[in-house]
Amino acid sequence: MQPGYTIRIHISSNTPSRLWMIHGSSLLRSCSIICRRLPHYPQAPGSLVFRKGLLQYKGRTREARHMKIAVAGAGVVGLASAAGFAELGHTAICVDIDKEKIASLQRGVVPYYEPGLQELTLRNMAAGRMRFGTGIHEIPADTEVVIMAVGTPSDPDGDLSLTAFWAAADELADWIEKCACPAVVVAVKSTVPVGTADSLEEKLRMRLPPSESGRVDTASVPEFMREGSAVKDFFEPARLIIGSASAQTAERLTSLHAGLPGRVIFTDRRSAELSKLAANAFLAVKISFSNEVAVLCEQIGADYNDVAGVLGSDPRIGPHFLGAGLGFGGSCLPKDTRALVRFAERSGAPQTLVEAAIHVNRQRTERIAHKLEEALDNPGASTIALLGLAFKAGTDDMREAPSVRLMEELMRRFPGMELRAYDPASTEAARGIVPGQVRICRSAEEALRGADGAILVTEWPEFGKIRAIDFRNWMKRPIIWDGRNLLDADELNAHGVRCIGTGRPILRRIAFDENS
Numbered sequence: 239m240q241p242g243y244t245i246r247i248h249i250s251s252n253t254p255s256r257l258w259m260i261h262g263s264s265l266l267r268s269c270s271i272i273c274r275r276l277p278h279y280p281q282a283p284g285s286l287v288f289r290k291g292l293l294q295y296k297g298r299t300r301e302a303r304h305m306k307i308a309v310a311g312a313g314v315v316g317l318a319s320a321a322g323f324a325e326l327g328h329t330a331i332c333v334d335i336d337k338e339k340i341a342s343l344q345r346g347v348v349p350y351y352e353p354g355l356q357e358l359t360l361r362n363m364a365a366g367r368m369r370f371g372t373g374i375h376e377i378p379a380d381t382e383v384v385i386m387a388v389g390t391p392s393d394p395d396g397d398l399s400l401t402a403f404w405a406a407a408d409e410l411a412d413w414i415e416k417c418a419c420p421a422v423v424v425a426v427k428s429t430v431p432v433g434t435a436d437s438l439e440e441k442l443r444m445r446l447p448p449s450e451s452g453r454v455d456t457a458s459v460p461e462f463m464r465e466g467s468a469v470k471d472f473f474e475p476a477r478l479i480i481g482s483a484s485a486q487t488a489e490r491l492t493s494l495h496a497g498l499p500g501r502v503i504f505t506d507r508r509s510a511e512l513s514k515l516a517a518n519a520f521l522a523v524k525i526s527f528s529n530e531v532a533v534l535c536e537q538i539g540a541d542y543n544d545v546a547g548v549l550g551s552d553p554r555i556g557p558h559f560l561g562a563g564l565g566f567g568g569s570c571l572p573k574d575t576r577a578l579v580r581f582a583e584r585s586g587a588p589q590t591l592v593e594a595a596i597h598v599n600r601q602r603t604e605r606i607a608h609k610l611e612e613a614l615d616n617p618g619a620s621t622i623a624l625l626g627l628a629f630k631a632g633t634d635d636m637r638e639a640p641s642v643r644l645m646e647e648l649m650r651r652f653p654g655m656e657l658r659a660y661d662p663a664s665t666e667a668a669r670g671i672v673p674g675q676v677r678i679c680r681s682a683e684e685a686l687r688g689a690d691g692a693i694l695v696t697e698w699p700e701f702g703k704i705r706a707i708d709f710r711n712w713m714k715r716p717i718i719w720d721g722r723n724l725l726d727a728d729e730l731n732a733h734g735v736r737c738i739g740t741g742r743p744i745l746r747r748i749a750f751d752e753n754s
């Protein structure tokens with residue numbers, strides 16, 4: 239079979255047939271297999287292997303072989319993966335050094351806001367397929383796959399900090415040394431610099447006698463789930479990446495993921511690691527590009543929503559991640575773009591587009607502060623309500639949230655401005671992160687009452703339901719800067735609320751009478 243060929247085969251066994259498409263060469267690890275799961279057939283009937291240039295159907299080994307797995311890290315990625323794999327029939331232990339988090343999970347309470355994760359966790363705990371532990375030492379000796387999902391935040395230089403990762407690796411080395419398990423695969427789901435899975439394997443193997451070093455193998459299985467839809471993304475991945483240097487490891491990980499739809503792409507560990515950073519960087523570039531076009535729209539009186547509609551209708555561009563607004567935040571895009579830039583610089587291949595995307599992103603809050611300055615007579619004496627704090631809707635995560643950058647910018651530029659904020663999910667997470675001068679409110683109404691203006695920061699659907707009459711009744715001056723283009727600006731403007739969108743033609747559409 240030649241690289242690049244596509245073959246469609248119907249595989250029938252005593253389980254229902256499924257449609258498979260195979261791309262690639264005769265080497266299993268450099269092939270990509272697209273498996274289209276028919277929704278009513280949850281399990282794959284068998285596996286496909288390449289031997290001597292021939293494609294062979296190998297029994298039923300791709301059928302979910304239920305394994306004992308462990309996940310290190312009970313953040314969104316670790317917990318959603320542990321609960322997701324348990325739902326597929328595997329037995330999972332999820333361990334974390336954060337004792338409070340584990341105590342909460344053992345009581346069946348997921349200590350952060352992630353739709354569907356609570357139910358998924360409880361269901362699998364009740365079925366005996368999922369439990370928790372306070373460290374890697376609690377992982378049972380007969381565990382076949384250990385997934386690393388510990389945090390890798392930015393360090394002060396912008397590189398990914400691997401402090402927690404290597405500390406976990408040390409514990410894992412102790413565990414592997416003592417547990418005498420015959421073969422264990424350590425799959426890295428944390429986002430890490432290129433080469434980390436190679437170094438991890440070296441580190442773990444060094445702790446074993448040379449004759450036993452093959453007992454442990456590492457792989458890179460980068461994760462692409464999004465906060466706010468982590469559970470959905472686990473069960474409906476766009477693709478699954480298995481970066482491995484060993485056919486047995488690739489096969490074991492394929493088995494682990496059996497039952498999930500989406501294309502499986504086999505590659506080497508370094509390519510898998512780079513793909514993750516490059517994917518997030520590409521999304522960041524797309525967002526920053528959109529934001530720059532939106533500024534141009536504002537300058538020349540064009541409507542960015544219409545422009546984005548045109549761009550997105552071209553399948554080569556696609557409609558996703560063209561949303562202009564306050565820019566990208568969260569625990570991933572900002573840190574992963576910085577990390578890629580740093581790593582690429584050191585590798586002699588600067589990523590200037592990604593650097594520019596980061597630069598454009600920093601300017602977003604300045605832009606909105608500038609718009610406020612243009613519209614308000616005395617911004618320093620105004621009261622401004624912020625609708626939303628979380629870095630996006632559907633999560634309570636405040637990591638690198640644009641809201642924080644915005645509040646800092648407003649306080650720096652307009653000393654004396656009174657700021658109030660409301661977020662449906664992140665009130666608790668915001669405490670300690672939001673500057674002390676900002677009043678955290680318990681409802682949108684409380685934040686808006688008597689305000690001279692409001693900025694829509696996070697696209698929570700409940701903000702889209704606030705009626706023009708409410709804005710008018712609650713606010714001293716009903717002016718809204720819509721930092722996410724969530725609101726129906728035309729409708730609000732027609733009903734006496736001045737709604738200034740992002741990349742929208744302000745002057746053409748405003749029908750706000752200051753005296754009404």
Ligand SMILES: NC(=O)c1ccc[n+]([C@@H]2O[C@H](COP(=O)([O-])OP(=O)(O)OC[C@H]3O[C@@H](n4cnc5c(N)ncnc54)[C@H](O)[C@@H]3O)[C@@H](O)[C@H]2O)c1
Pocket residue numbers: 310311312313314315316333334335336339373374387388389390391402403405406407409427428429430461462463464465569570
């Ligand atoms: N958040 C996302 O949506 C997302 C998506 C894809 C990839 N990622 C990547 O996945 C990784 C995890 O992300 P997250 O948001 O779940 O992180 P997180 O910071 O929310 O959670 C990480 C957890 O690891 C725990 N931990 C630290 N050291 C440990 C150890 N030695 N043993 C066991 N647990 C330990 C921490 O206590 C923490 O609870 C990161 O590398 C991130 O970049 C995140």
Ligand SMILES: O=c1ccn([C@@H]2O[C@H](COP(=O)(O)OP(=O)(O)O[C@H]3O[C@H](CO)[C@@H](O)[C@H](O)[C@H]3O)[C@@H](O)[C@H]2O)c(=O)[nH]1
Pocket residue numbers: 429461462463464465466518521525558559560561562563564565566567568569570571574629630
């Ligand atoms: O059109 C858009 C889309 C998103 N955003 C912003 O971009 C940020 C990131 O959004 P999103 O990508 O939905 O959130 P994350 O949960 O951080 O997910 C990203 O980061 C994860 C961690 O690496 C990856 O797994 C996901 O694939 C990747 O989408 C948020 O501030 C959004 O408001 C925009 O400004 N415009």
